[in-house]
Amino acid sequence: MTNTAVHIHITGIVQGVGFRPFVYNLAEQYGVRGWVSNNANGVELELEGSQTAIDGFIAALKHQAPPLAVIDAITVACREPCGYAGFSIRPSVDGQCKTALVSPDVATCPNCVRELLQPDDRRYRYPFINCTDCGPRFTIIEDIPYDRQATTMRRFTMCPACQAEYDNPANRRFHAQPNACPVCGPAYRLLDNAGRPLSDGDIFARAAKLIAGGSILAVKGIGGYHLAVNARDEAAVARLRARKVREDKPFALMAGSLAAAKAHCLVSAAEEQLLTSAARPVVLLAKRDNCRLAGSIAPGNPYIGMMLPYTPAHYLLLGQDDIWVMTSGNSSDEPIAYQDDDALARLNTIADYFLVHDRDIYCRADDSVVRVVEEQPYFIRRSRGYVPAPVNLARELPPVLAVGGELKNTFCLTRGKQAFLSAHTGDLENLPTYQSYVEAIEHYQRLLSVTPQVVACDLHPGYLSTKYAAALDLPIVAVQHHHAHIAAVMAEHHLQGPVIGIAFDGTGYGPDGTLWGGEFLVADLKEYRRAGHLATLPLPGGAKAIREPWRPALWWLQELYGQDFVNRNIPLAQALPPGWELVLAAAAKGINTPLASGAGRWFDTAAALLGIRRTINYEGQAAVELELAAQGHNGRVLPYAVSETGGSWVLDYRPLFGALCREIQAGTASAQLAADFHTTLAAATCEVARHISRAAGIREIVLSGGVFQNITLLQQIIGMLAQNRLTIYLHRQVPTNDGGLALGQAVIAGERSR
Template identity: 50%
Template sequence: MLPAQRIRVRVQGLVQGVGFRPFVYGLATEYGVTGFVGNDSGGVFIEAEGHPPALDGFVAGLRRQAPPLALVEHVIIEVTEPLGEAGFRIVPSEGGARRDALVAPDTATCDDCLAELSDPACRRYRHPFANCTNCGPRFTIVTGVPYDRDATTMAGFAMCAECEREYRDPVDRRFHAQPVCCPACGPTLRLLGADGRPMPGDPVTTAVEWLQRGCILAVKGLGGYHLAVLADHERAVATLRARKRREARPFAVMAPDLAAADALVHLEPEAIRLLTGSRSPIVLAPRREDAAVAEAVAPGSRDLGVMLPHTPLHHLLAAQVAQPFVLTSGNLSDEPIACQDADALRRLAPVADGFLLHDRRIHVRADDSLVRVFRGREMPIRRSRGYVPAPVAVPWMFPRPVLACGAELKNTFCVAKGTQAFLSHHIGDLENYETLRSFTEGIDHFCRIFGVRPAVVAHDLHPEYLSTKYALDREDCDLLAVQHHHAHIASCLADNGHEGPVIGVAFDGLGYGEDGTLWGGELLVADLETFRRAGHLEPVPMPGGAAAVRQPWRMAAAYLDQIYGDALPDLPVTNRHKGNWATAVSMARTGTNAPLTSSAGRLFDAVAALTGVRDVITYEGQAAAELEARVDPAETGAYSARLGEDTLIIKSGDLVHAVAEDVLAGVAVERIAARFHNGLAAVVVRAVRELHRQTGLDTVALSGGVFQNVVLLERLAHGLEQAGLTVLLHHRVPPGDGGISLGQAVIAAARERATT
């Protein structure tokens, strides 16, 4: 027999908080290997001793048999001298300055814990905080690394003897499950009235009774508070909208189980996989005509966002309610989600009739993730709980640590090192002070837990973005300004592991252009390092500046004036705004408070107003979303639009002109909406084909918030593929501004690699 050998093993990746050490212990026992395993700030360290065949099987098993929530990225082996020790043990965690360990996302309740939750014979029967190494809170309770109990918000809860036994037993599935607890030693669930006074009785049972009476309930979740009402209770949903000051943005709905979700929306296999998986996001899917939800849940939308219970508390609520209920973010309009108890009681008291809460502190605010399925594949819209902070791996090296500050709206930031980009949770719109504070505190937290001291800070080109101003205030780092739409295309490239160059189609609301105008309907020739603006939608004025974003009818005025001038026909939109129309036209003509924009989002706004779909919005992108919802899928007609003869300028006014003529002719809005979508897709395909002819590039990247519109996305992607082109779409990060920071980060790295 070959003599015994000893090796040192370093395992890097998502290997803390996922049951990796007990897995290693069991694997060592299986192969008769001696030594030890432990956690440190670099990941998992192992020393293993045994005969070579046993060591070979042990090392192979580290990657091949890893626990379901683990992500093994690197296994580094070093041979050392045998010590002849007996047995295998798990040693205490080590600290240190190095920070290479990954922090796990919050994970939906596993089947084993769910079985205990419903078993009267189990001591965790109906325990709202049941968890193990395969599930439960992670990111939202972590305060530092290594991931141990004293570096979480569970540090103040002393384990009872029975939980301590499980925690110390390497063969128990709760071995070193840091949030482990039971009714005897864990957090306490309470139900409070709107005045903050405790309510008697079982908190869950009483809360369910309140919901059934039509009350609004604030519920403390993993990453913040939600507001809940019965989904089919018209009055309760309307009351929630009024109190929350959220006039029209759709609410998400929690279904008690998959069958109930399927009764609300049409679910394809990938949607089912997402709903029932460990990440448990909200899935946006086509609503069934007979879905038992109040009309006010998702007004103006053909889709409905549904999710399944993802914590023991949500499972308990859903099982007793036994029907779908609204579960929307616990905030007022334009504010960040409440996550601290005192703040929630203060801010949500005017909204909620009661509070179902507990005393486990949330360290990091994290909204629910929102995804949809496109062509059988996941497309994130908001990447947050369940996904963050798992890294987005890229096939290129970041030469120095990077911080990318993202955009102003739907903000995320990104810290990156090695080949890993840590995209943050959804921060939101930085115009709100509390959200801005969440942004700065989040950056500090990510830099600390991932051991990143940024050497390069990338930011948007717009000088007035608060994310830009934050970057400019940083010291001891190199700054890099990145054009907004280049960042969109680079984000799509990184999402697909493609270096470029590609033809990039970047369609969104607004982004600051290199010429000082507001871009948003861009055709770029781009790679990770550079870009060239090769074409765009024709620029039009935005009468009133930011007011034109809130009031789409102003964009209709600008387009119609360019088309008809003083010969404007008698259109309904002009009559609805007769008192202000002349002022808006005057602004557009003189350029007074009317910056030029090539924005695709503003084009959608103009058409939405012209067709009577939406004149004034209450949330960003509303007009475009409601116009998409009105599309007649059977309509194959398409409006035509010209391309500029000398440059690739898409004459988007031609589309608006055709819309206006059909409105005058009395054509149904649904047919007009379809013809507009079809026509825009067709002219963009023509423009891209011309760029393909000029450049020889045959790959097209589609990015920007407009491509959350799956009607346009499908028609455009299909047309490009029919032309023989390869199309890159988003599937790991959002196409909207939530993915901008990833694009900024990879651009910064590419430019640095080019200079070294």
């Protein structure tokens, strides 16, 4: 006899993760009756049964949820019994306010991999095998509640066998929305680069043979296209690099197995956990000394970005021992291709062949890139596998759209106590990227049911994101770039402040008209005070000085030695670039020579002075190579200067750069001086932080900005600050570079608008 009845509402990531089948089977286990359904806000259910059975059910609901589920809240309310005869899964209920969370895309689970490779299974070698524990989610969903008709699978009608699985509570594919098989589901085709189909047969074996022969293959996956070549084939990798117009920036790799990855890279326990996680990001790993992969994968770089297969197609393409380059399907600076016609048009001069399928990708998502720092994940790019899972905030905010920055753009939407950072968009300087950005904002607003009340943007008036914000009919909150960096870390760790924020990057718009980027801020989530900064360095030629670090380095040599610098035994002075006289003449007159305090510019200048890198082919290249040169050397603390004026501390580069020049002429190796540069900057940074800490009485230190992708500098600063018993906070959920900027913008704008 029924003793009691309850209505339960569950919020979190509970759609697309097998939650309703889990509830159904749990109801059978505890002998309760009622129903379960998806709605626009999550999952709701009604139960009738004994109090003991219902209590046991609710306890199991909390502690035995499916592995991909993330429960935010469970609300239980008493109801009058209705006399249900059994338990059922009801059709989903739509609603005006849609707050249900969408699951990120999930790597193929072990059960599906086993079936994929089992000859007597009806899905043997079927490249779209999935179940409630794995498969595409975010990239195929158009709307919520999460049902098949709201995804790009809706045009594939399940055959009787698939429908029977879908309807069977005891089956792993019970209510698995992308469920399909070779009879009824999507399929792959192999094409040449003119779009003509190649012969039938096992197209995956044929594609793998083409790769083995040195061809470049464009492969359509979950979130877009990849360009693939054999990572052991130097000629093929070099050909891909030339066609993609990507001179030096490292390529990402995919290993056919964890064992193959370990054969070429050192893999710690924490790195292995990331590699094999359901998110399957690219993980930055140190090469082994006996690594036998093509040198042009990551020229001069001892690290490789490695990932493991995360779709059934990957398991069919790569053998256990294979290593392939698996880089984004685009030309340099363009967004990843994800629509078939666009991919064929844009990639046919790069790829020799195309492996395509007929399941549409609704929302593109590039691969996420992560490394391990202090045994925890540290994001370089947050995208596939993590998006659109929210960052949970300390308190509720009004709905905000934060439009992000110009480079490595992401945007952010807030809803209550959640912040939804978008997938990696890219650099908005590129028109197709900007168009994709605008479309994605509209999609996220619709999918998350967020109508912003305010828009947050960067102070820089020239950013396309800022111009986009200005065109909206919303109140605007302009947020200083480095304050946003610091607020993003604070949001992750639920800090209210004030904190001492150290924001080191290349360039950010300063309210004083200079280019900031080496900042010590005393900040909370509303306001900040510039308590210190790196001294400004002139940038002859403006933006050209960022692409050509020899320009500020040459200016410094002239400042230090006058016209006699040409006679100094310094690599840059011994091989002067063409046009150097005009550059110095313009700088002397202040023509197109802005002042910048960016830490990134200090790294660029040091790299040029030491003869490591004079011009760059991708953002941050000079700093990357300076860090690589420093590895294996114990740095010394060279002279530096810290001064205080009007309550603000200034760290001057002149003694440090002067010491580097003297050491160069004395014959000290550039690698040793690269290590000295890092150690000196770390020591000087910590001294400024200590001064501010004592004056302000603040012991919480927050580190953010693209320069902190430099792990050598980061770890030295962490170690030195820890010795002074200061508490350090880093990014753990979003990138430290401008990919995390929008989170900080959103929180600051939300707090100011409360």
